[in-house]
Amino acid sequence: MTRILPLSISLLALPACGDDGDDSASAGATDGTSTSTSSTTSDTPTTGTSATSTTTSGSDSDSATAEPTTGTTTTTGTTTGTTAVDPTTSTTTGTTTSDTTTADTSSTTAPVDPCDPDPCVAPQHCEDGACIDPGRPGEGQVIVVEMMIDPQLTDFDAEWFELKNITDEYFDLDGCVLADLGVNDDDHLVDAGGPLVIAPGGRIVMAKTADAAQNGGIDDVAYAFAQQFSLTNTGDAFILRCDDVDVDVVEFEPMTWPFAVGVGIQLDPGQEDALANDEPAAWCAAAGEYFPMHTGTPGADNPPCR
Numbered sequence: 001m002t003r004i005l006p007l008s009i010s011l012l013a014l015p016a017c018g019d020d021g022d023d024s025a026s027a028g029a030t031d032g033t034s035t036s037t038s039s040t041t042s043d044t045p046t047t048g049t050s051a052t053s054t055t056t057s058g059s060d061s062d063s064a065t066a067e068p069t070t071g072t073t074t075t076t077g078t079t080t081g082t083t084a085v086d087p088t089t090s091t092t093t094g095t096t097t098s099d100t101t102t103a104d105t106s107s108t109t110a111p112v113d114p115c116d117p118d119p120c121v122a123p124q125h126c127e128d129g130a131c132i133d134p135g136r137p138g139e140g141q142v143i144v145v146e147m148m149i150d151p152q153l154t155d156f157d158a159e160w161f162e163l164k165n166i167t168d169e170y171f172d173l174d175g176c177v178l179a180d181l182g183v184n185d186d187d188h189l190v191d192a193g194g195p196l197v198i199a200p201g202g203r204i205v206m207a208k209t210a211d212a213a214q215n216g217g218i219d220d221v222a223y224a225f226a227q228q229f230s231l232t233n234t235g236d237a238f239i240l241r242c243d244d245v246d247v248d249v250v251e252f253e254p255m256t257w258p259f260a261v262g263v264g265i266q267l268d269p270g271q272e273d274a275l276a277n278d279e280p281a282a283w284c285a286a287a288g289e290y291f292p293m294h295t296g297t298p299g300a301d302n303p304p305c306r
């Protein structure tokens with residue numbers, strides 16, 4: 001029996017050795033010393049942490065210790081306080097924005113005229129920055145202002161008429177039609193082989209021929225229409241038609257109109273209008289000779305009739 005005790009004691013002692021490395025919870029409950037030590041040890045950090053956090057949270061509003069944390073928050077507050085600077089920045093930005101807007105508005109408001117300065121050379125004109133060729137005249141924009149209906153020289157060579165552009169823009173007469181009420185009643189398509197430009201306020205002469213030796217000494221004939229168009233001595237019509245628009249029409253006859261053999265008729269400069277020139281009273285017999293026994297001012301201004 002005596003031997004058994006030591007065994008049980010040793011058996012009891014063995015678990016004690018295993019306890020050291022094993023969980024302290026069960027052993028700790030038995031071992032008062034180790035329990036208090038370990039619990040104190042483990043308690044301290046935990047309690048410390050919670051205590052600190054409690055203190056911190058409690059001190060957030062009161063203690064200066066919590067300020068670091070609160071400081072951070074304060075920093076945010078400061079940042080917010082700095083936000084007081086932000087408004088300034090915002091204000092500045094706002095000002096800048098409004099300035100920029102003002103600048104934009106002024107740049108938008110300022111119209112840019114692509115035709116100023118005018119990049120085009122006459123007879124082209126500027127439209128939205130593009131150089132446009134002259135177009136054909138509309139009704140009444142180009143009118144007939146003088147005619148040699150019955151020349152002393154042969155009618156086949158020496159008839160002519162003068163046109164005036166009474167607008168402030170260039171026109172191209174190439175492609176227009178000359179029509180009359182003559183025996184043949186042929187329309188003549190103006191084919192100048194290129195632009196036949198009449199300048200603003202300008203005048204041009206069209207004749208049967210451009211040969212000055214044949215037409216009565218007229219050198220500056222802009223276009224020769226030959227025999228398809230004529231000014232019939234017994235009465236006829238002069239019609240300038242462009243793009244199917246009668247730009248000007250004048251019907252004449254020898255009884256009431258002041259032309260005669262070798263005497264041209266001219267429109268009074270005060271009657272330069274497509275309707276006014278329909279009336280014989282707006283015309284008068286040309287006085288000065290441009291060629292022996294031929295009166296008129298081909299290519300030059302008409303003097304007043306009275």
Ligand SMILES: [Ca+2]
Nearest residue numbers: 149155231233
């Ligand atoms: Ca004639």
Ligand SMILES: [Ca+2]
Nearest residue numbers: 249250274278
């Ligand atoms: Ca007319």
Ligand SMILES: [Ca+2]
Nearest residue numbers: 146297300302
């Ligand atoms: Ca003239």
